[in-house]
Amino acid sequence: MRWKRTMQLLDVHAEGEIGKVAIGGVPKIPGATTAEKLAWLNSDPKGQELRRFLCLEPRGNPIGSVNLLLPPTHPEADAAFVILQPDQAHASSGSNSICVTTALLEAGIVEMQEPETIVTLETAAGLVRAKATCRDGRCERVELTMVPSFVHELDVSLDTRWGTISLDLAYGGVFYALVDVDQIGLTIEKHNAAALVAAGMELKAAINQAYPVVHPEIPAVSGVAYVMFRSVDPDGAVRTCTTMWPGRADRSPCGTGNSANLATLYARGKVAKGDVFTSRSIIGSEFRVGLKEVTSVGNRPAVIPTISGRGFTFGQQTVALDPFDPLAGGFAMTDVWGPSAGDIKG
Known part of the structure; x- marks a missing residue:
């Protein structure tokens, strides 16, 4: 050869x-x-x-x-x-x-x-x-x-073609913009994958232009890497769709995205140390997400998440x-x- x-x-x-x-x-x-x-x-x-x-x-x-x-x-x-x-x-x-x-x-x-x-x-x-x-x-x-995860900013406003939407900026190993999916008029289901991805790519570009982010201790980690849409299923599971460049949806529930989301839930007082819940992907596969410890990164409160799944x-x-x-x-x-x-x- x-x-x-x-x-x-x-x-x-x-x-x-x-x-x-x-x-x-x-x-x-x-x-x-x-x-x-x-x-x-x-x-x-x-x-x-x-x-x-x-x-x-x-x-x-x-x-x-x-x-x-x-x-x-x-x-x-x-x-x-x-x-x-x-x-x-x-x-x-x-x-x-x-x-x-x-x-x-x-x-x-x-x-x-x-x-x-x-x-x-x-x-x-x-x-x-x-x-x-x-x-x-x-x-x-x-x-x-997982590595310590923290909130950069909650309830950030962004003017979009869907109107003004609210999102959270959080870190779970990389930076995420976390968006409640009902704000763009969609649900997290397989038949909506293309529309979710198109929206995620559009939002990511606008968010990075409006809200630059850099890890306070690791300068090599900067910028919003992904937009993750979220909702809650009838059984209480967190439903997620992480959108990835140049145009696809994460098939798994997304470990770093759920770590970032866990930090937002903790900041809002919705989870406590020892809690474990299910996160479900756009194809129905599941991770178990837990809050193991509470810590800090620089001067920011942070959580230590656990993510459990199968390979x-x-x-x-x-x-x-x-x-x-x-x-x-x-x-x-x-x-x-x-x-x-x-x-x-x-």
Whole structure:
């Protein structure tokens, strides 16, 4: 073969959301910390080239993420990882943390202990503790202790084509804008996915222009990454739809989004330490969300969330770069990727 680069990916999904895990062939990423590696991936042309190689066509597709397994820099961590998506590299994700934990254990990279294995993951947002329930060589369920989550601002007003809407800005590993879905005249159901995504992309652009946000302790984490629509089902479960660039809906209930939402619920006095509730995705899959501890980030009150869900492996592949391929740099088209794909160069 005349391939210039090859990487081995393990196919995993967490409650429907695909999070492929690069378990072989990952190049050395510059940076003394995972946060610095994240910043390099988002700023250096070689980092952007790697993201395009993995996330865009012909090797990638608009659904899911690719997780780069990296050597940990924190002494307590078993592994580090950064999440690659078509728009940029991201700091943290609940569904991807479940996918990475499942991959580490079922691929034998971290030794599985039954009935429970503790895996410490290093992300650019901090350490995530994963408690994996294991049986017969399989990772059955993963409970994550997430990074501290906090409210940036509640009840922010934004003038939109739907009128003036109210939203919350909160951090759950990345920054979210949290919007009650009835304000845009929709419900969180599969047949509304395209309309929800279109609204989310429009709102995200307007929110980032009007309300810049930066993590008070991690400057590499800035800007609203996602708009998450929310509602409450008749049984009390929180129904969510996180909208992701360039135009798709998260298939899982969204771990970092629920962490951010948990911070808003705590700020409003609707949950207390020890509470656990169900969050349901647009396809009906579920996470269990808990409030483990109360803490602070800088001078902001914060919560330590737990997110519990299931990961499943479903394949393995080798992706390769042919140096003679004129489309090797990756591309995306609006017919599949959505209208925002027109912003992708190449």
